[in-house]
Amino acid sequence: MLKRSDYHYSLPxxxxxxxxxxxxxxxxxLVVGSQEAGVxxxxxxxxxxxxxxxxxxxxxxxxxxxxxxxxxxxxxxGGLAELLLERQLDEYQGLFQVKVSKPxxxxxxxxxxxxxxxxxxxxMVERAGVFYQLRFSAPLAEVLETHGAVPLPPYxxxxxxxxxxxxxxxxxxxxxxxVAAPTAGLHFSEALLAQIGARGVSxxxxxxxxxxxTFTPMRAESVQDHQMHSERLEVSKATVDAIKACRARGxxxxxxxxxxxxxxxxxxxxxxxxxxxxxxxxxxxxPGFEFGVVDALLTNFxxxxxxxxxxxxxxxxxxxxxxxxRQAVDLNYRFFSYGDAMFVQRDATANEDLT
Numbered sequence: 494m495l496k497r498s499d500y501h502y503s504l505p506x507x508x509x510x511x512x513x514x515x516x517x518x519x520x521x522x523l524v525v526g527s528q529e530a531g532v533x534x535x536x537x538x539x540x541x542x543x544x545x546x547x548x549x550x551x552x553x554x555x556x557x558x559x560x561x562x563x564x565x566x567x568x569x570x571g572g573l574a575e576l577l578l579e580r581q582l583d584e585y586q587g588l589f590q591v592k593v594s595k596p597x598x599x600x601x602x603x604x605x606x607x608x609x610x611x612x613x614x615x616x617m618v619e620r621a622g623v624f625y626q627l628r629f630s631a632p633l634a635e636v637l638e639t640h641g642a643v644p645l646p647p648y649x650x651x652x653x654x655x656x657x658x659x660x661x662x663x664x665x666x667x668x669x670x671x672v673a674a675p676t677a678g679l680h681f682s683e684a685l686l687a688q689i690g691a692r693g694v695s696x697x698x699x700x701x702x703x704x705x706x707t708f709t710p711m712r713a714e715s716v717q718d719h720q721m722h723s724e725r726l727e728v729s730k731a732t733v734d735a736i737k738a739c740r741a742r743g744x745x746x747x748x749x750x751x752x753x754x755x756x757x758x759x760x761x762x763x764x765x766x767x768x769x770x771x772x773x774x775x776x777x778x779x780p781g782f783e784f785g786v787v788d789a790l791l792t793n794f795x796x797x798x799x800x801x802x803x804x805x806x807x808x809x810x811x812x813x814x815x816x817x818x819r820q821a822v823d824l825n826y827r828f829f830s831y832g833d834a835m836f837v838q839r840d841a842t843a844n845e846d847l848t
């Protein structure tokens with residue numbers, strides 16, 4: 494039985510990155526070698542990434558755009574409320590995590606904003622599990638842009654600053670809807686992309702809107718008892734065609750981040766083959782999963798006992814990844830959203846259950 498505690502590792506608090514590097518591509522890179530081939534891990538930096546790619550390869554990024562998803566409000570009783578968007582439902586409604594002293598009752602109203610000309614009301618219209626469905630008196634997109642703040646992850650122990658609006662957004666960001674950045678994409682600068690392009694490596698995008706549920710800790714000790722949050726995704730025909738062409742020329746599909754892995758493998762699992770798709774996924778990738786699309790992965794270092802650490806372990810092998818994490822700690826790598834990265838190829842033997 495897979496257990497949550499199998500994915501625990503010790504992480505000094507000082508290694509949790511609180512701010513981005515001075516340049517997007519200024520981070521370190523741990524290239525995880527193949528244990529079967531006796532290849533050691535390589536401690537290098539993001540500047541080495543182009544040399545890890547071949548002209549036949551295809552880089553797949555996530556083009557979701559982070560919205561200003563964190564709001565503060567005041568209840569009609571005077572109490573304070575902190576809101577974090579999970580997803581927008583229509584022009585005026587959204588699902589939110591709401592932090593209040595007492596749970597909101599049906600019909601309870603919150604005032605968003607202090608100035609009369611720009612403030613609006615949000616009314617609680619339905620409870621949806623851990624989320625509240627709120628209806629706003631103004632278009633939600635406008636409310637977020639006017640009153641919202643960058644939704645930095647809970648382990649970033651500081652208030653957002655203006656620079657976060659740039660640094661917590663990838664250069665690929667196009668489709669608004671995420672409440673957390675696909676953080677592996679944060680490492681790419683225009684210069685690094687130019688170097689990768691000069692290698693002859695093609696690039697395409699998928700869209701997976703990262704929800705606030707990505708930060709929800711796993712509470713069940715048994716992995717099979719955990720229910721993943723659902724997220725919206727879109728895989729276009731152009732991306733499917735590019736992946737098929739990559740396969741035909743013998744190249745690798747290189748995913749930039751776990752969100753790309755989830756998007757592509759969710760479609761593959763749903764239909765038995767990769768095809769255009771727009772919809773939802775709550776795919777939970779753990780050891781034993783049969784990968785059908787992604788060959789290599791660039792990813793940040795993830796929280797202990799998290800579903801994303803389980804995904805990477807399923808992709809590359811449990812012992813291989815947990816050993817790499819221990820090495821990253823020993824080498825003082827920076828962890829989580831604003832931290833450093835690792836590059837790893839899929840292990841063909843990784844789809845064996847952890848015993």
